[in-house]
Amino acid sequence: xxxxxxxxxxxxxxxxxxxxxxxxxxxxxxxxxxxxxxxxxxxxxxxxxxxxxxxxxxxxxxxxxxxxxxxxxxxxxxxxxxxxxxxxxxxxxxxxxxxxxxxxxxxxxxxxxxxxxxxxxxxxxxxxxxxxxxxxxxxxxxxxxxxxxxxxxxxxxxxxxxx
Numbered sequence: 651x652x653x654x655x656x657x658x659x660x661x662x663x664x665x666x667x668x669x670x671x672x673x674x675x676x677x678x679x680x681x682x683x684x685x686x687x688x689x690x691x692x693x694x695x696x697x698x699x700x701x702x703x704x705x706x707x708x709x710x711x712x713x714x715x716x717x718x719x720x721x722x723x724x725x726x727x728x729x730x731x732x733x734x735x736x737x738x739x740x741x742x743x744x745x746x747x748x749x750x751x752x753x754x755x756x757x758x759x760x761x762x763x764x765x766x767x768x769x770x771x772x773x774x775x776x777x778x779x780x781x782x783x784x785x786x787x788x789x790x791x792x793x794x795x796x797x798x799x800x801x802x803x804x805x806x807x808x809x810x811x812x813x
Contacts, residue, residue: 654667709729709733712729713726713729713730716728716729735749
């Protein structure tokens with residue numbers, strides 16, 4: 651914005667900016683120490699707040715934050731929908747983290763898959779003929795097998811139990 655080119659050369663081209671940034675980080679950390687040491691008791695008391703009061707407050711602040719970014723009520727409905735999905739995940743005793751990871755990484759993976767298929771002119775064999783991609787696919791299959799093997803073994807043992 652101010653004719654500053656980011657990168658490793660910023661230290662030599664704009665030393666006042668670089669050292670000002672470093673000094674501001676030191677001052678910020680010192681202020682955090684000064685503020686947080688007397689407030690440790692308050693932070694510990696915050697941990698004793700019952701979950702039934704803490705959860706609605708967290709949801710409220712999430713909704714306020716989401717609404718304030720785009721001023722769109724649809725975003726609040728999305729927060730509510732994902733909250734409901736998270737509640738279902740808890741009731742079904744499944745982890746919600748893979749779903750969240752999929753929502754975050756999914757568009758990037760789709761874009762790069764499209765790019766790879768464009769570069770290979772639509773042939774899917776590029777994923778198994780290249781050593782790096784083939785190795786990653788084999789590693790993914792092995793990891794999937796390692797994760798699924800105990801549950802498959804437990805189901806087999808349960809199926810072949812003699813009464």
